[in-house]
Amino acid sequence: xxxxxxxxxxxxxxxxxxxxxxxxxxxxxxxxxxxxxxxxxxxxxxxxxxxxxxxxxxxxxxxxxxxxxxxxxxxxxxxxxxxxxxxxxxxxxxxxxxxxxxxxxxxxxxxxxxxxxxxxxxxxxxxxxxxxxxxxxxxxxxxxxxxxxxxxxxxxxxxxxxxxxxxxxxxxxxxxxxxxxxxxxxxxxxxxxxxxxxxxxxxxxxxxxxxxxxxxxxxxxxxxxxxxxxxxxxxxxxxxxxxxxxxxxxxxxxxxxxxxxxxxxxxxxxxxxxxxxxxxxxxxxxxxxxxxxxxxxxxxxxxxxxxxxxxxxxxxxxxxxxxxxxxxxxxxxxxxxxx
Numbered sequence: 266x267x268x269x270x271x272x273x274x275x276x277x278x279x280x281x282x283x284x285x286x287x288x289x290x291x292x293x294x295x296x297x298x299x300x301x302x303x304x305x306x307x308x309x310x311x312x313x314x315x316x317x318x319x320x321x322x323x324x325x326x327x328x329x330x331x332x333x334x335x336x337x338x339x340x341x342x343x344x345x346x347x348x349x350x351x352x353x354x355x356x357x358x359x360x361x362x363x364x365x366x367x368x369x370x371x372x373x374x375x376x377x378x379x380x381x382x383x384x385x386x387x388x389x390x391x392x393x394x395x396x397x398x399x400x401x402x403x404x405x406x407x408x409x410x411x412x413x414x415x416x417x418x419x420x421x422x423x424x425x426x427x428x429x430x431x432x433x434x435x436x437x438x439x440x441x442x443x444x445x446x447x448x449x450x451x452x453x454x455x456x457x458x459x460x461x462x463x464x465x466x467x468x469x470x471x472x473x474x475x476x477x478x479x480x481x482x483x484x485x486x487x488x489x490x491x492x493x494x495x496x497x498x499x500x501x502x503x504x505x506x507x508x509x510x511x512x513x514x515x516x517x518x519x520x521x522x523x524x525x526x527x528x529x530x531x532x533x534x535x536x537x538x539x540x541x542x543x544x545x546x547x548x549x550x551x552x553x554x555x556x557x558x559x560x561x562x563x564x565x566x567x568x569x570x571x572x573x574x575x576x577x578x579x580x581x582x583x584x585x586x587x588x589x590x591x592x593x594x595x596x597x598x599x600x601x602x603x604x
Contacts, residue, residue: 272339273297274508275332275380277323277371279316280307283386283442283497284344285451288316290501291342299336301329302345311451324367326374333378340382340508341375343368349459350390350412354555357411364415365422372422376430382511383423383434384504389493389522391417391438394558398528399493401564402438402520410556420520433518435507440493440524440563442500444584445591452497452591461534462494462585466592469542476546478531480553483560489531491560493524496578496587506572519571524563525579534581541585 274291278284279300284307291298292313299317312318317336321328323345332338346364347353353360368385375383390413391406408414423434443462445452453463467473481488503523510519529537532548539546568574578584 273299273336275299275301275336275338275341276344277301277341278307278344278346278386280304280309280311280318281344282451282453282455283439283500284342285311286446286497286501287342287344287504288313289446289450290498290505292316294505299332299338301332306455308454311454313450322367324362324370326370329371329374330378333374333380338378338380340384340511341371341380342384342386342504342508343371344386346386346416348388348412350410350556351459351554353410353412353415360411360415361418364412365418368419369422372426376426376432381432381515382508383432384507384511385419385423385434385436387420387436387438387520388413388416389438389440389524389561389563391420392561395561398560399526399562399564400522402522402567409558412556424518427518431515433511433515435511435519435521437500437503437507437521437523439500440495440522440561442497443494444496444498444578444587446498447578447587449591449594452588452594454595461492461531462538462588463592465535465538465546466542466585466588468546469538469544469589470592470596472592474547475549476535478548478550479557481550482553485530485559487530487532490557491528491530491562493526493528493562494534494581494584495524496576496584499576499578502577503568503572503574506574510572521568521571522563522565523568524565525576526563526565527579527581528560528562529581534585537581537585538589541582542589
């Protein structure tokens with residue numbers, strides 16, 4: 266079952282990295298979409314031609330309410346927010362505003378406007394330093410940074426709203442998102458990005474003179490942090506499956522890990538980038554960043570059992586190759602790193 270023909274999907278943060286890939290997946294599937302983004306980290310060019318774009322903040326209740334009524338919104342995919350863990354430690358109030366308070370405003374507008382389905386961009390940071398790896402959705406939730414706390418608070422709001430209203434939701438807990446659209450339509454273009462594969466791809470293309478390694482004294486095989494990397498297009502596909510599941514079973518809610526269940530250390534990722542790019546990178550080791558756990562790897566069995574979703578790009582070499590291809594395309598695309 267899908268949304269009615271007259272219903273539109275509102276994608277907040279749809280001009281950003283992950284949101285733009287979700288928009289592409291929705292459009293490819295024939296869905297009607299409208300994008301709301303303040304372009305603080307997103308790019309106007311990332312929204313496909315023909316998709317309505319509205320410049321504005323997701324916390325603007327009046328704007329959200331107007332869009333819900335004007336475009337007959339039947340579902341919301343909510344990506345807008347702040348995502349940098351070390352920044353959240355330094356400036357926690359920014360994260361509680363952008364990720365929690367603004368989400369509250371959007372959810373309230375959705376309830377008032379009769380929107381019944383909500384897909385939320387959550388994070389594995391809700392687990393903190395999990396006791397067991399891979400971590401499943403029933404693990405104790407103990408965020409160790411304001412980023413994780415701000416996302417967990419929104420999960421709690423969605424849970425409570427779903428109990429009180431004709432409304433269901435899916436919270437997708439992302440692990441480390443990387444790569445780019447294999448067709449080259451979108452990718453990560455944020456200046457000063459903090460994602461390892463993006464940084465290493467920039468270094469491989471000569472845009473950085475080194476790759477920083479934040480800590481080599483973690484309790485991991487080589488001392489560097491271990492993460493589960495998921496291709497952004499596979500993640501976008503998971504959002505479509507989530508939306509269909511919500512529409513098909515409006516009484517059911519979901520909270521699901523989005524990862525592959527494979528962990529790679531920082532050193533292993535850099536090794537992969539060097540291998541795929543055919544270059545050697547200058548590695549410089551520094552101290553740990555505040556709020557970084559040692560290891561985060563997903564148990565994705567619930568996602569695989571609840572949805573028919575299956576990954577298409579679940580190889581680190583494929584993720585890196587798409588990231589490198591995108592990074593090289595940025596060199597020849599005029600104005601790509603501007604709004």
